[in-house]
Amino acid sequence: MTRYKCGLCKKPVQFDVKNIGMQCPYCGSKVFYKERPTIAKRIKAR
Amino acid sequence: MKVTTLELKPNKAVLKIENTKPYFVNSLRRIMLSELPKLAIEDVIIYDNTTPLFDEIIAHRLGMIPLPTDLKLLTFRDQCTCKGKGCPNCTVRYTLSKEGEGVVYSGDLQPEEKSWAIKEDKIPIVELTKDQRLILEVEAILGRGKDHAKWQAVQAPAYKYYPIIEIDHKKCDLCKKCIEECPKNILEIKNKKLSVKDIEKCTLCRTCMDVCEKNAITVRGDENKFIFRFETDGSLTAKEALLESASILEKKYEELGKLLKKLK
Numbered sequence: 001m002t003r004y005k006c007g008l009c010k011k012p013v014q015f016d017v018k019n020i021g022m023q024c025p026y027c028g029s030k031v032f033y034k035e036r037p038t039i040a041k042r043i044k045a046r
Numbered sequence: 047m048k049v050t051t052l053e054l055k056p057n058k059a060v061l062k063i064e065n066t067k068p069y070f071v072n073s074l075r076r077i078m079l080s081e082l083p084k085l086a087i088e089d090v091i092i093y094d095n096t097t098p099l100f101d102e103i104i105a106h107r108l109g110m111i112p113l114p115t116d117l118k119l120l121t122f123r124d125q126c127t128c129k130g131k132g133c134p135n136c137t138v139r140y141t142l143s144k145e146g147e148g149v150v151y152s153g154d155l156q157p158e159e160k161s162w163a164i165k166e167d168k169i170p171i172v173e174l175t176k177d178q179r180l181i182l183e184v185e186a187i188l189g190r191g192k193d194h195a196k197w198q199a200v201q202a203p204a205y206k207y208y209p210i211i212e213i214d215h216k217k218c219d220l221c222k223k224c225i226e227e228c229p230k231n232i233l234e235i236k237n238k239k240l241s242v243k244d245i246e247k248c249t250l251c252r253t254c255m256d257v258c259e260k261n262a263i264t265v266r267g268d269e270n271k272f273i274f275r276f277e278t279d280g281s282l283t284a285k286e287a288l289l290e291s292a293s294i295l296e297k298k299y300e301e302l303g304k305l306l307k308k309l310k
Contacts, residue, residue, distance in 0.1 A: 036094065036095070036096070040091050040092065040093050041091070041092045041101060042089060042090070042091050042092075043089075043090050043092065043101055043102060043105045044088065044089065044090075044105065045086075045087045045088055045089070045090050045105040045106060045108050045109030045184070045196070046105075046106065046109060046194060046196075
C-alpha cells in the first residue's frame with residue numbers, strides 16, 4: 001500500500017500500487033500527490 | 047617591486063604595482079581565481095521539502111551563498127585528521143527549518159557556533175506559501191575555485207598597464223575635441239594648456255589620439271607598472287584575499303625552485 005494525498009480534499013489516502021482507476025473515498029477526486037518518504041536525502045550542492 | 051594601495055575597502059581593492067612584468071601580475075590574478083581557499087556548502091541533507099523548487103535546485107542555490115571564512119581555523123577535508131569523515135576542524139554545519147508563508151533567506155541558516163553566522167543574510171533561497179516547509183541540514187567545507195565556482199572568493203580580478211599620456215604642447219591648438227570625446231572625462235585645459243586630471247581613470251582607449259588632427263597626444267601603457275583591481279564576495283576581506291594569494295604564490299615558486307634544483 002502506498003500513501004497519497006488527495007489533490008482536492010487534501011486528506012491522506014492509501015492505495016495499492018497496482019490499483020487502476022484511483023478515486024478518493026472522501027470526495028471522489030482523481031488527482032493525487034505522492035507523499036515524500038520520511039528518510040533524509042543527501043545531495044551535493046553543485 | 048613596489049605596491050601602493052589606491053583603494054582598500056572590505057570587499058574591494060585597487061593596487062598600483064610597479065617594477066614588475068605582466069606574467070607576475072597575471073599569476074597573482076590566476077591564484078586568486080583558482081587556488082584561493084574559501085568555505086562553501088558542499089553536502090545538503092534534506093529532511094522535508096514541500097516548496098515548489100526541487101531539492102537539487104535548492105542545494106545549488108545554497109552552495110552559492112558566500113560564507114564567512116577563517117582560514118586559520120579550517121583545513122581541507124581530504125587533508126584533515128578525521129580522514130574525510132567531517133569534524134569541526136574541516137566542516138561547518140548549519141541547519142535550516144522554516145514554514146510558510148514567507149521567504150527563506152540565507153540568514154535563516156543557523157550555524158553551530160555564532161562566529162560562522164552568515165553576513166550576507168538577505169539572499170533569497172525560495173519563497174514559501176501557506177503550509178509549505180523546508181527542513182534541512184548542510185555541511186560546508188573548504189574548497190578552491192578550480193573545483194567549482196562556489197569556492198571562488200575573488201570576483202573579476204583584473205589588471206591594466208599604467209597609462210602614460212604625452213601631450214606635445216607645441217602641436218596642440220587647444221581645439222577641445224579630445225576633451226569632448228574622452229569617455230572618462232580626464233582631460234582639461236588648465237593655465238591655457240591641455241592637461242590630464244586623473245591619469246589612473248584612463249582606459250587606454252586612444253580616442254583622444256584618434257580625434258586629434260595635429261597628432262599632439264600620445265597614449266601608451268607602461269609595461270612595468272600596473273593597476274590591479276579585484277572584489278571579493280564577502281567570505282574573505284580584500285586584504286585577507288590578497289595576502290593569502292601572495293603566500294600561495296610564494297609557496298608555488300618555492301616548490302618549483304626545489305624541483306629545478308633536483309634536476310641539476
